[in-house]
Amino acid sequence: MPIFSFLAFPKTDMKDRLIADLSAMAYCEIKPSGNKDVLILLTDTPDEEANKNLIDAIKALNSLQSLSMAFGHTD
Amino acid sequence: MTFTRRDFIKNMALKSAAVAAATMFPGISFSGWNPADLSADSIVWSKTPCRFCGTGCGLLVGVSGEKAVAVKGDPNSSVNKGLCCVKGYHSIQILYGKDRFVTAYVRKDGNLVPTPIQEALDLVAARMKSSIEKNGKNSVAIYGSGQWSIPDGYTASKFFKGCIGTNNVEANARLCMASAVTGCLTTFGLDEPMGCYEDIDNADVFVTWGNNMAEMHPVLFSRMLANKKSKTHVQIIDLTTRFTRSSQAADKSILFNPQSDLAIANAICYEIIKNNEVNQEFISSHVSFHKGKTNIGYGTEDHFAFSDTAESVDFEAYKTFLKDYTPEAAEKISGVPAADIKYLASLYGDPDKKVTSFWTMGMNQHTRGTWINNLVYNIHLLTGKICEPGNSPFSLTGQPSACGTVREVGTMTHKLPHGVVTEEADRKMAAKIWDVPESNIDPKPTYHTVEMFRALDRGEITFMWIQVTNPMVTMPNLRRYRDGAKKEGRFIVVSEIYPTPTSDVADVILPSALWVEREGFFGNSERRTQHNAQLVPKPGEAMCNTWQLIQVARRMGFEKQFPWTQETYIEDIWNEYIRFHDSPKHRMAPYKLLKERSGVQWPFVDGKETRWRYNGKYDPACGSNTFDFYGKPDHRAWIWLRPYEPAAESPDKEYPFWLNTGRVLEHWHTGSMTRRIPILHKAVPESYVEIHPEDAKLLGVVNESKVNIISKRGSVVMKACINGRGNPPRGMVFVPFFDENYLINEVTLDAFCPISKQPDYKKCAVRLEKA
Numbered sequence: 083m084p085i086f087s088f089l090a091f092p093k094t095d096m097k098d099r100l101i102a103d104l105s106a107m108a109y110c111e112i113k114p115s116g117n118k119d120v121l122i123l124l125t126d127t128p129d130e131e132a133n134k135n136l137i138d139a140i141k142a143l144n145s146l147q148s149l150s151m152a153f154g155h156t157d
Numbered sequence: 158m159t160f161t162r163r164d165f166i167k168n169m170a171l172k173s174a175a176v177a178a179a180t181m182f183p184g185i186s187f188s189g190w191n192p193a194d195l196s197a198d199s200i201v202w203s204k205t206p207c208r209f210c211g212t213g214c215g216l217l218v219g220v221s222g223e224k225a226v227a228v229k230g231d232p233n234s235s236v237n238k239g240l241c242c243v244k245g246y247h248s249i250q251i252l253y254g255k256d257r258f259v260t261a262y263v264r265k266d267g268n269l270v271p272t273p274i275q276e277a278l279d280l281v282a283a284r285m286k287s288s289i290e291k292n293g294k295n296s297v298a299i300y301g302s303g304q305w306s307i308p309d310g311y312t313a314s315k316f317f318k319g320c321i322g323t324n325n326v327e328a329n330a331r332l333c334m335a336s337a338v339t340g341c342l343t344t345f346g347l348d349e350p351m352g353c354y355e356d357i358d359n360a361d362v363f364v365t366w367g368n369n370m371a372e373m374h375p376v377l378f379s380r381m382l383a384n385k386k387s388k389t390h391v392q393i394i395d396l397t398t399r400f401t402r403s404s405q406a407a408d409k410s411i412l413f414n415p416q417s418d419l420a421i422a423n424a425i426c427y428e429i430i431k432n433n434e435v436n437q438e439f440i441s442s443h444v445s446f447h448k449g450k451t452n453i454g455y456g457t458e459d460h461f462a463f464s465d466t467a468e469s470v471d472f473e474a475y476k477t478f479l480k481d482y483t484p485e486a487a488e489k490i491s492g493v494p495a496a497d498i499k500y501l502a503s504l505y506g507d508p509d510k511k512v513t514s515f516w517t518m519g520m521n522q523h524t525r526g527t528w529i530n531n532l533v534y535n536i537h538l539l540t541g542k543i544c545e546p547g548n549s550p551f552s553l554t555g556q557p558s559a560c561g562t563v564r565e566v567g568t569m570t571h572k573l574p575h576g577v578v579t580e581e582a583d584r585k586m587a588a589k590i591w592d593v594p595e596s597n598i599d600p601k602p603t604y605h606t607v608e609m610f611r612a613l614d615r616g617e618i619t620f621m622w623i624q625v626t627n628p629m630v631t632m633p634n635l636r637r638y639r640d641g642a643k644k645e646g647r648f649i650v651v652s653e654i655y656p657t658p659t660s661d662v663a664d665v666i667l668p669s670a671l672w673v674e675r676e677g678f679f680g681n682s683e684r685r686t687q688h689n690a691q692l693v694p695k696p697g698e699a700m701c702n703t704w705q706l707i708q709v710a711r712r713m714g715f716e717k718q719f720p721w722t723q724e725t726y727i728e729d730i731w732n733e734y735i736r737f738h739d740s741p742k743h744r745m746a747p748y749k750l751l752k753e754r755s756g757v758q759w760p761f762v763d764g765k766e767t768r769w770r771y772n773g774k775y776d777p778a779c780g781s782n783t784f785d786f787y788g789k790p791d792h793r794a795w796i797w798l799r800p801y802e803p804a805a806e807s808p809d810k811e812y813p814f815w816l817n818t819g820r821v822l823e824h825w826h827t828g829s830m831t832r833r834i835p836i837l838h839k840a841v842p843e844s845y846v847e848i849h850p851e852d853a854k855l856l857g858v859v860n861e862s863k864v865n866i867i868s869k870r871g872s873v874v875m876k877a878c879i880n881g882r883g884n885p886p887r888g889m890v891f892v893p894f895f896d897e898n899y900l901i902n903e904v905t906l907d908a909f910c911p912i913s914k915q916p917d918y919k920k921c922a923v924r925l926e927k928a
Binding site: 088122 | 163166167169170171173174175176177178181182184185186187190835836839
């Protein structure tokens, strides 16, 4: 049951879009910054395959500039 | 509110990201969320030193109920100031591997059978007794490690040296820092660095000698980088035989041929003298010059013996000796351009620059390990750049208590907690404190580690107790020693937490309590002693290593020497042990203070820690306000004339590559703990062989191709890594040794420094074949 946290950076002027995109995805929890163009993304998936699929889907988001991992844990 | 371990991990994940964000964007805020709100009322945080390397980071371990659930850096620890490396952050997971030993095992009819621990301890005591009765006291041995908590090592020494009367006490620190010990002893007369980690904040120049700190001591490396970032003039010079992550971060990386650091160090001194950059006042008042034996051998044969002598010489003789080491001459040996050697000399020689030299295994695992330690000290002594903030020759250690347990307690064949077995006064002191007859303590050292395992192979040792280490992965020329351990008539006891290749050869396995499952002390690289309390229960029948030793000692009739109760024995042992060091040169902090603080440095005199030794400004053991190298009878530090001599085995036509071995950031030593932490295992799931791209091309291999690495002693097949995190030069391969599935030490050579007896894991000759 992997748990990861990331800093997610939106493309220019697409922070709201990125918040909306990530909010709509399963296994995701977000904490947007109030004063910077970055948000914290927490993923809590049931297994490694779901985690991989989720990360692939996130990376494919058009609103996402880059994703930087801050923490990782797998049981 | 129910707060599960999983909730806690999620909170840690969020906090980690918040910290990363705050580092990148100072002043960042999160709408409607404050990371500080994530505290969990049910978590109790307690301090402990980290279980892994010799840096000695202070950790705070969070315990919920009876389980450790989280780790963070201890902001009160001056070592790491709240920071941890990836191993530290995940360290509590080493407690909860699914295959922990929670009961003892005894080999019956070839199989290891679960056995009540008291029955197993009875058997251990009975077999020790019978071995002594049949083959004499020197047929039994104990082999521990720098991961021994201080009470473990102290109890082992008292039991074996004081009670049984054998000096068959060794520790794996012989394999990792014995050359640093003999380097200190021959130059200063006393062991352990004179400086402290505050040197990192004060130096203008760092020279790392064969030392990949970015991976091996990442927290200290980050302190170096922080200093460099805060001051534009600070430089890091990476002297290395292989391009590493440390090289990437350095201002200049200088590649040298293996073993040629001896020539480079001498050439730096030649150049300093030539440029009149010698600190004459320091030299004339605080240094004397000495010459030892040369062509001293490599110890590859059984019963190898060597004893050095010190002949006094003068500065003129030293200058004459150095004439063989012009930068141009050293270039021919080392491959380092003379201009780079001159540049290094200019940094050391500049009176306005404070210079700290760091080293670990590159200099210590070296068949001339004592010599290269001496030679780096020579540079600092010639320039007087020593024993003051930022001017520091600094040997780092690899294990959490290599200094505390092995060097300070003296768990090596020739040592006692104070002094050496060969000195009558030291034996008298030990006998008095231990309450044993002085005649019990044998004045003759027996076997150093390599020779101890040779003695096991030869049958001179028939009983060996191995605690907290994994020699069936780490011994060089491994096949001989593994086969020896498995021979008929050998009885091997292994105190361990997980199955390893060493527990595979055991006749008895004793389940050990680990780290915060028991109380103890570690001593780190900067003379800092750190106490840890027991924070969580021991699993099953697991037992503290100290208590295992006490139990067996009592069964052998030494109740008087080990009278303590289970409630207070760690405190009682500490109070007894520190009587050995009751002088301003080495006084240790009292138990109560160690329990309160995140570490205390020794010498601890009049309520104060000593940051820099041998300098009267900081060290009360000095008679005056000036330098006093009081470890030597002449109160001077010794500059040694030590030549370049080649490695024990160098590449040739048949075996054309150097083999260099070492570690990676994610795994610690043989990986028996870190490979059970899923995220670390996933990061580096198996070992590999780093090959230079052109060598790989000639061999016809690409990344992940299988390569057979063959030496005169053995071979191992593993995957190639080309342009990975490390890049060896042409003609060299590098293999991390953490993976028991690839026993690279079946390939390495058991040559050692004749003075320190520390093996050289960095240099032997191999050939490669595409597998």
